[in-house]
Amino acid sequence: MTDGSAGPDTWPLPARWVERLGWLVLYIVESLGRFARFLGHAVALVFIPPLKLGRLAGRIYFIGFKSLTIVILTGAFTGMALGLQVFLTLQRVGSEAFVGPAVGIALVRELGPVLTAVFVTGLAGSALTAELGIMRITEQIDALMVMALNPMRYLVVPAILAGLISFPMLTAIFDVAGIYGGYLVAVILLGMSPGTYFGQMHAFADMADVMVGFWKSVAFGALVPWVCTYKGFHCGHGAEGVSRATTEAVVLSCVLILVFNYFLGSVLP
Amino acid sequence: MIRIQGLRKSFGSQPVLQGVDLDVATGEIMIIIGRSGGGKSVLLKHLLGLLRPDAGAVLVDGIDITKLRGAALEAVRRRYGVVFQGGALFDSMSVFDNVAFPLREKTNLAAGDIAQRVEEKLLQVGLVDMGHKNPAEISGGMRKRVAIARALVTEPEIVFFDEPTTGLDPILVNTIHHLIQDLHRKFRFTAVMVSHEIPEIFEIADRVAMLHEGVIIETGDARSIQASTNPLVQQFIRGEPESANHAA
Numbered sequence A: 001m002t003d004g005s006a007g008p009d010t011w012p013l014p015a016r017w018v019e020r021l022g023w024l025v026l027y028i029v030e031s032l033g034r035f036a037r038f039l040g041h042a043v044a045l046v047f048i049p050p051l052k053l054g055r056l057a058g059r060i061y062f063i064g065f066k067s068l069t070i071v072i073l074t075g076a077f078t079g080m081a082l083g084l085q086v087f088l089t090l091q092r093v094g095s096e097a098f099v100g101p102a103v104g105i106a107l108v109r110e111l112g113p114v115l116t117a118v119f120v121t122g123l124a125g126s127a128l129t130a131e132l133g134i135m136r137i138t139e140q141i142d143a144l145m146v147m148a149l150n151p152m153r154y155l156v157v158p159a160i161l162a163g164l165i166s167f168p169m170l171t172a173i174f175d176v177a178g179i180y181g182g183y184l185v186a187v188i189l190l191g192m193s194p195g196t197y198f199g200q201m202h203a204f205a206d207m208a209d210v211m212v213g214f215w216k217s218v219a220f221g222a223l224v225p226w227v228c229t230y231k232g233f234h235c236g237h238g239a240e241g242v243s244r245a246t247t248e249a250v251v252l253s254c255v256l257i258l259v260f261n262y263f264l265g266s267v268l269p
Numbered sequence B: 001m002i003r004i005q006g007l008r009k010s011f012g013s014q015p016v017l018q019g020v021d022l023d024v025a026t027g028e029i030m031i032i033i034g035r036s037g038g039g040k041s042v043l044l045k046h047l048l049g050l051l052r053p054d055a056g057a058v059l060v061d062g063i064d065i066t067k068l069r070g071a072a073l074e075a076v077r078r079r080y081g082v083v084f085q086g087g088a089l090f091d092s093m094s095v096f097d098n099v100a101f102p103l104r105e106k107t108n109l110a111a112g113d114i115a116q117r118v119e120e121k122l123l124q125v126g127l128v129d130m131g132h133k134n135p136a137e138i139s140g141g142m143r144k145r146v147a148i149a150r151a152l153v154t155e156p157e158i159v160f161f162d163e164p165t166t167g168l169d170p171i172l173v174n175t176i177h178h179l180i181q182d183l184h185r186k187f188r189f190t191a192v193m194v195s196h197e198i199p200e201i202f203e204i205a206d207r208v209a210m211l212h213e214g215v216i217i218e219t220g221d222a223r224s225i226q227a228s229t230n231p232l233v234q235q236f237i238r239g240e241p242e243s244a245n246h247a248a
Helices: A013-046 A053-092 A096-137 A140-146 A151-189 A194-204 A207-233 A238-267 B040-047 B070-077 B095-106 B111-124 B140-152 B170-187 B222-226 B231-238 B242-247
Strands: B002-011 B014-024 B029-033 B055-060 B080-083 B158-162 B190-194 B207-212 B215-220
Touching: A013 A151, A013 A207, A053 A096, A053 A151, A096 A140, A096 A151, A096 A194, A096 A207, A096 A238, A140 A151, A140 B080, A151 A194, A151 A207, A207 A238, B002 B040, B014 B029, B014 B040, B014 B055, B014 B215, B029 B040, B029 B170, B040 B158, B040 B190, B080 B140, B095 B111, B095 B140, B111 B140, B111 B170, B140 B170, B170 B190, B207 B222, B207 B231, B215 B222, B215 B231, B222 B231
Parallel strands: B029 B190, B029 B207, B080 B158, B158 B190
Antiparallel strands: B002 B014, B002 B055, B207 B215
């Protein structure tokens, strides 16, 4: 210190803690700012032509179509497990008739959008981060930039748009697979009447429940590609940087899915 | 003409460029040499507009590109071709599509014209009938040649080469150098190359600049660099270990 005043290392312990906390807060605020600016840039490019339709179609195939099998499979088994547990629970109070609405509402409002988003994060989101991370460390993103092409337009915008289009569709497919999974257990295996299963579901679940699930899936459709492309785009050096970015992308996406799910569930009717 | 004026760049407390001054004349091959970690790639990234300096300027025909952003910077980059150290080929595309990519994205040429130009460039770099292959299926030397073809397919005015022969055997090093020299004679682009290949680079360089600890310590044609009395230049050219220079 040229002015003769004591540096942070000589400060008392509480002051050093406050200083470290200050740096941490600054780091978090700066990171959030970069994160938000990244999305803002991508959103702006959606409205500035040209839109890369070929790449968008490729991303819809990558995020949507390639996730289809796992979404149907997990949806069906989630519905089956849900149908079984709800049936056994309601049977104790003689209310098995409500298995249909319980399975339907739980899937459409909560489990469908959340589990679809989590599975697609593990499947397509992680691959998206790894792909962009490898492009970053092998200078492919720099190559796009020096070709006077905007890498955000090529790599990020199509992924976010594809997420917005694919996630609601995948969620709807998950819901349908889950409802029929519940049907399989409750009706085919446990002998419940099919009319009761679907009739009660029709009576208790309405369009508002479907719209809650829809808006959640739209939000997750933007959130997951946003987080995953951001992490890939800003990954560190080498294979370790890519692997760390991929892990961070999956963990952060899953945490944000659950956080947003709660708040959206509170706000949406 | 490219003029670098007082370029300074630090990463944290680590200074990398400490006032680089260098002129590259239109149409010449300028080769920047220097020890690993000396700031050559950082300097090149400033010329490409991929990094912003802490101080100084990079003037391309009088326009300071360090001040440019967005469309203005892209307009300068349209005049560039770049060969990255690892090639930076798009691994999701075939060799043909890699070379065709800048033409498809930056020009309004018809598909037939693009195919013709791509085949022509692949022929010039000696990779006829390789267009259908994936970058992962070809050798390192071939990848470098594809990268050169991609950099030159738009017929740029300025071409940057970042260690284009690193990791190749001596025969391939000479092949790539002669290829660059032949293409330069044919298209008369301005070339800025970062390289370690001593003495091979002296055969193709119009001028050589040596970057050491963030400053240009010597500039001149191949002969004058080889005859330099600067001990650091001589140490580098001869590949003498650190202690040899201190002993001298």
